[in-house]
Amino acid sequence: MRRILVLGTALTVAGGLSACSVGDQTGGGGQSGGSGASGSKEITFLVFETDNLTPKFWDDNIARVSKKVGVTVKKIVAPGDRTAYAKQLLASGQFPDVQIGLQDLPSFDNGGNLATFGDSELSQFLCPKCSAIKGRTVQLPANTQTWQVFYRKSLFQKAGISAPPKTYAELLADAAALKGKGIQPFVIGGNPSWGSSLPWTGTLTTDLYAADPEWMHQRREGSTKFDSPEFLKATQKFADLAAKGYLNKKDLGQSYDASQAAFLDGKGAMYPMGSWFAAASDASKAKDDIGIFAWPADDGSFHLPSFTGGGLSVNAKSPNVDLAKKFALAWQTDKDYLDTSAVADALFPAIKGYTLPAKDGTVFKAVYDLYREAVDQKATVPAFGWEQGDDGMIAGMPDKWNLTAQDIITGKKTPKQAAGYLDTEWDKSS
Numbered sequence: 284m285r286r287i288l289v290l291g292t293a294l295t296v297a298g299g300l301s302a303c304s305v306g307d308q309t310g311g312g313g314q315s316g317g318s319g320a321s322g323s324k325e326i327t328f329l330v331f332e333t334d335n336l337t338p339k340f341w342d343d344n345i346a347r348v349s350k351k352v353g354v355t356v357k358k359i360v361a362p363g364d365r366t367a368y369a370k371q372l373l374a375s376g377q378f379p380d381v382q383i384g385l386q387d388l389p390s391f392d393n394g395g396n397l398a399t400f401g402d403s404e405l406s407q408f409l410c411p412k413c414s415a416i417k418g419r420t421v422q423l424p425a426n427t428q429t430w431q432v433f434y435r436k437s438l439f440q441k442a443g444i445s446a447p448p449k450t451y452a453e454l455l456a457d458a459a460a461l462k463g464k465g466i467q468p469f470v471i472g473g474n475p476s477w478g479s480s481l482p483w484t485g486t487l488t489t490d491l492y493a494a495d496p497e498w499m500h501q502r503r504e505g506s507t508k509f510d511s512p513e514f515l516k517a518t519q520k521f522a523d524l525a526a527k528g529y530l531n532k533k534d535l536g537q538s539y540d541a542s543q544a545a546f547l548d549g550k551g552a553m554y555p556m557g558s559w560f561a562a563a564s565d566a567s568k569a570k571d572d573i574g575i576f577a578w579p580a581d582d583g584s585f586h587l588p589s590f591t592g593g594g595l596s597v598n599a600k601s602p603n604v605d606l607a608k609k610f611a612l613a614w615q616t617d618k619d620y621l622d623t624s625a626v627a628d629a630l631f632p633a634i635k636g637y638t639l640p641a642k643d644g645t646v647f648k649a650v651y652d653l654y655r656e657a658v659d660q661k662a663t664v665p666a667f668g669w670e671q672g673d674d675g676m677i678a679g680m681p682d683k684w685n686l687t688a689q690d691i692i693t694g695k696k697t698p699k700q701a702a703g704y705l706d707t708e709w710d711k712s713s
Contacts, residue, residue: 325355326380326607329372331365334540335562335627344620351617352610363538364475366682378600380607384593388414388422388671389678391596397421398599398608407616409633414592414671422671423615425594427631429558429587429654430484430666431575433646438466438552447576450583451489451520458529461552469524470551472542473535473689477681480668480688481555482530483521484588485578487667490517493586496664502709503677509702509709518691518698525692532693558650561629565644575649577657587657588666591633676709683708 330341341358349356359379361368366386372378373391391397399419405411413424434447442461448454458468472478491498491513501507508514524530531551534542546554547567554560555578564573577587595611597604614620615634622640624630629647631639631654657663665674668684676684687705690696696704 324353324603324606325357326601326603326610327357327359328610329359329361329365329369329379329382331361331384334543335559335566336624337627340623340627344614344617344623347619348610348614348617352606352613354606354610356610366475378598380598380601380603381611382596382598385422385596386669386671387678387681388416388596388675392416392419392421393678396599398597398601398604400608400612404608404612407635409635410591413633414674416672422592422596423594423611424592424633425615427589427591427633427654428593428666428669429589429650429657429663430481430488430555430669431558431577431587431650431653432485433546433554433556433560433564433573433575435546435549435552435569436572436574438549442466442552447574448579451579451581454579458524458527458553462528467531467551468529468553469531470542470546470554471530471534471692472537472539474538476685476689477668478539478542479535479692480685482524483518483688483691484667484669485555486517486520487514488578488586488588488664489580489584490520492588492664492667493580493584499665499667499670499674499676503673509705510699511702515698515702518701521688522691522698525694530692535689535692558654559628559630561644561646561650562627564646565629570644570646573646575646575653577653585657585660585662586664587653587662588669589654589657589663590666590669590671592671677712679712680705680709 328345330336332338332341338360345356345358365384369378369382369385369391373396378396385391388397399421400423402411405420405423408424410424411420412418414420414422432447438461439445439447439457442457442464444457444460448457461468469482471481494513495501498507498513502509525532534545537545542554543560543563545551547563547569549569564570577585580586594615597607597611601607618637621630621632621634621637625632625639629650631651668676668681670676675681684705687696687701691698691701
């Protein structure tokens with residue numbers, strides 16, 4: 284059964300504002316690469332740095348939480364895509380004791396590489412079994428995030444567009460109007476590969492999950508396939524966006540930071556992205572020119588992808604596994620960390636009784652308001668490609684799905700070929 288966290292009165296917001304976010308990417312399990320001998324008070328911690336999550340952000344929080352726990356922490360920074368880097372560390376026997384925001388969890392849990400958090404350890408979390416694998420919580424379900432489209436109001440006005448689209452036909456008409464004015468309709472990224480799949484997540488939200496939120500469970504059971512009419516319909520829409528030039532193939536060469544900068548610099552009108560982007564938006568000069576909308580459906584119905592997970596996981600084979608778990612739990616429930624991450628990364632922690640700090644960001648508020656509207660209307664759906672554990676794809680498939688998005692954008696694969704490839708790879712991995 285899908286677990287879509289509905290945040291109600293258990294989590295309050297100072298000043299009436301909030302947002303939702305989780306980190307992006309991947310992780311795994313294996314031997315620890317830096318814990319030292321058994322009984323050592325040192326653990327290794329894999330993090331990732333962005334324009335928002337700076338070295339100072341990590342260093343300050345590590346210093347405070349490690350002191351509280353009584354442990355020395357060696358920070359390991361992923362050089363780019365932390366999904367690929369974590370897998371490299373695992374394969375080479377250097378998998379860190381603690382990791383943050385890993386995706387494709389089944390790939391790393393195979394072989395018993397990820398430690399299980401017990402019920403008593405999860406008592407402070409709003410959705411303790413979110414992202415669970417066969418009932419085992421191997422990643423702390425710390426945050427909720429949503430996916431929407433950010434847009435530049437001034438570029439819409441330049442193209443004669445008075446309001447964001449309410450239907451998919453309006454989205455296409457707006458994209459055509461923008462292109463006609465020499466404005467790139469969408470900004471995407473290609474490194475990491477998930478940056479190119481976000482418009483696909485959008486079409487699958489409205490054409491697949493809105494009608495059948497249990498579709499991924501059915502795929503795991505073998506009762507449906509990627510090569511199905513509903514999946515192909517959504518994939519054809521995604522392919523058409525690329526074929527019409529609304530998605531720029533050249534964008535596949537740019538990193539996440541570069542795609543973010545391109546949108547903030549006005550080099551494209553729309554930016555499908557996770558709710559964490561609200562923090563960068565509010566920190567930019569363009570903040571008052573940025574609006575948001577949910578990816579529109581054919582009939583104009585409202586659906587918003589939402590997911591809870593993305594916290595810390597622990598190497599079950601660490602010589603200091605108990606200490607690593609203690610650090611992970613302390614980190615994830617430390618109010619100062621939660622406050623700083625809420626501000627730096629538009630984070631909406633899924634922790635009981637937590638109150639977000641007041642924040643005046645207009646984009647931050649818009650993201651939260653959209654999420655609250657979806658909750659109130661019971662319009663949240665799973666975020667295709669971003670689910671974890673038993674709610675997501677089987678081991679190894681998220682990477683293949685993301686890379687397939689790039690093949691569709693470049694025209695290397697048709698929707699039919701893409702679906703056939705995904706089914707073949709799924710069957711190989713089952």
